[in-house]
Amino acid sequence: MSGNTFNAERFSLLFKQHFIHNNKLLLYSTVAYCGVVFLILSLTQMGNNLQPHDTENFIGFLFGFVGVFGILYVGHSFPAFRSKENSINYLMVPGSAFEKFLFELVIRIVIMLILLPLLYWVTFHLQGYFFALFTDHTFISLDIFNWVRAETHEINNTFWLPALIISAIILGFVLPFTGAAMFSKQPLVKTLFSVAVIVLLYTSVIYIVVEHLGLSNYRPGDAMWLIPNSDHSAIRFFACVLMLANLVMLFVAYRKLKEKEV
Helix, strand or coil: CCCCCCCHHHHHHHHHHHHHHHHHHHHHHHHHHHHHHHHHHHHHHHCCCCCCCCHHHHHHHHHHHHHHHHHHHHCCCCHHHHCHHHHHHHHCCCCCHHHHHHHHHHHHHHHHHHHHHHHHHHHHHHHHHHHHCCCCCCCCCCCHHHHHHHHHCCCCCCCHHHHHHHHHHHHHHHHHHHHHHHCCCCHHHHHHHHHHHHHHHHHHHHHHHHHHCCHHHCCCCCCCCCCCCCHHHHHHHHHHHHHHHHHHHHHHHHHHHHHHHC
């Protein structure tokens, strides 16, 4: 194996190998995803007197479908690590640890965050126009970009609030990605359990510190980043925490992959 950290030709061969070996699975998964989206949208519309879905329905189902299917997909990253034999074969594939890590990151998170919303948008409109053929209602294509601009127009915090939201969404996928690199068996289940335990522990500690130790009565100065004392500083603080958490989790996943090569 070359000692080079990154080589574009080797990196592209990882994509070629992946799509050659998994083209049917990817096709079936795409059809299944679109089919489930179409079915649930149809059942929901029939339960609403065949009224076409509006923008709020679109946004709600978008987060639901991308969240559920995205976490399931990302939670099965590094599939070769599920057995010892496949792990050996995977580690012997020409390519550096960074290339293999970056490859998994791109196909599991980056491409997924592009394709799942795009496939959902296409299926949403196909379902809407299909139902319009058999009902008296008219389906109107949604201009999601105008809706986003209208919703964000009232936001005074032009950087930290979007950074907080985006970081939280990304962390929701980075956590199962890191868990898949750490756990060999049932990585998604173990990751969700670990996250639940950690969140419960930190919530309990924060409650004890704030309520029983009287930290809520402390009024720090505006210049202190680590102790938020207003809505703006709280958004800024948690945005920074989530961005740092994403970087730490990705570094942990990379180091676990490096460990397996030793």
